[in-house]
Amino acid sequence: MKRTQMFKLGLILAAYCIVGCVGLAFVYNGTSRTIAQRQQADLQAGLKEVFPKAASFKLTDKVKSTNPKIVVDEAYLAIGPTGTMGAAVKAHGPSYGGDTTLIVGVSMDGTITGVKILENKDTPGLGANAANPSYYVNKATKTTFAGQFAGKKLTDEFVVKKDVAAITSATITSRSITNIIQVVAKASADALGIGGSAQDPKAVLPEADTIRPAVTPVTAPAGVSISDTSVGTKAGTIVGAVATAKAKSYDGDVTVMVGVSTDGTITGIKVVACTDSLGSSILTADFAKQFVGRKAGTPLTVGSNVDAVTGATFSSKGATALIQQVADALAKALAGGGL
């Protein structure tokens, strides 16, 4: 009795489900084409907006995000009359009130051609102004928050309130979106083959007059990959060494270039890249500057003798640990000779 009752109820429920599903199938059939068309039109308009000069766009799968939280949805090569002009990439990443979806265009010369924010779920009136076409971060020139990135060089610092104007009362939104833009733009540049813009080692070893590649590569500590080691000489004598190294940081990677003189003093630091969420702010020169003059071998601790960049404590810690490891390795190699 009980079993037949159960069976009956199940059948009734199934009948309601079937009717509901059939109804939904009809509605879906009726609307799916319109929805797809609309999304496609939105996307094409967005691509055209960030890359006005391109004649057409070709889907590519080469653009890979370096941060697990920032996801590349679709990447397109911008095709002009003379071939590939750059890339336009649709991606989403975390912001204050949820994911923000945007399109970034990057041209072959390493310049951002435009940014369009497609979707932003931050607070209306505050963070949501990121996507507001009539909210200007610069009222005089009528520049929107996303608009200010057009023409920006990838080698710029991308630090909010420094070379990026913030949205009033929405610092976290400004920082998050700036970071997404930077990560996506750099990933696009890598895919275009213009990414690994060679850094000049002289910048971190000003004493040297000639820079040559190291004879034997410096042994990298565990967890660190040293991509490039060079030696600086002055009038034939070695004055120091420079290494570019990469390691895991908070949730992405951090890449630094470290210069160390023969007496083990840090001569210069350049934070080349940081793909952490909100990590791009440690690219500022002020953060790197504080390491200059420190001796390799002395402990560097964020909070006591190293100041973290506001809003990027974990990335600051990651970068500091990496700088220390690389400086120690370089000092050891310099002392051992054979470079």
Place this chain on the structure above:
Amino acid sequence: MKRLFGIFVNGLVVENPLFVIMIGLCSSMAVTTTVANGIGMGIALTFVLVMSEVIISAFRKLIPDSIRMPVFLIVIAAFTTIMDLEMKAYFPALSKSMGVYIPLVVVNCIVMGRVEAYSSKQPVLDSLFDGLGMGLGYTWVLLALSIVRELLGNGTLLGFQIMPSSFEPMIFFILPPGGFLVFSLWMAASNSLRRRILTSRKDDAAQQSCCTLPADGTAEKA
């Protein structure tokens, strides 16, 4: 006809789902930052409510009592999805700005509550008017909330600049605390109106359902 009109009017003030029954507040607080969202959400919920109430009322004798909840959910979910798809196709901007709150109509207490408390026991025509009344009651509250919040918090109405440019938007009204403040002020106004209505028709207080509060205001004091 007069009876049906009474059912319809009931949802507007006397048994307003937001101000009197006080259910479904979460989404109403979240979407009323702009007037467009408020109207959109009101229409969306009214559509789902009316359709679900009518269908469930029509089939109420064919729904076994022990599985009525899953059946209600199937019906409500089907109509919510239909509405979600239609909005995506024909009002993409609105659908985008309301985000997750449209799919969440499925678990909105107002729909579930009215279906369970009213239309699963009442005839189709009564349910239709109850759905319309409740839906409109919900919509006008959203509209009232969002007009105040958008005007004071953003200086605009439906996206058009209303306030002079010297007016500095009071962001407080866009944020949740401002939402609660506006909500409570409107509720005070609506409940004072409600009390006046109830005293003027004290005689037919016999019709009491599960969701009707005592007219003398004892529930508010409790």
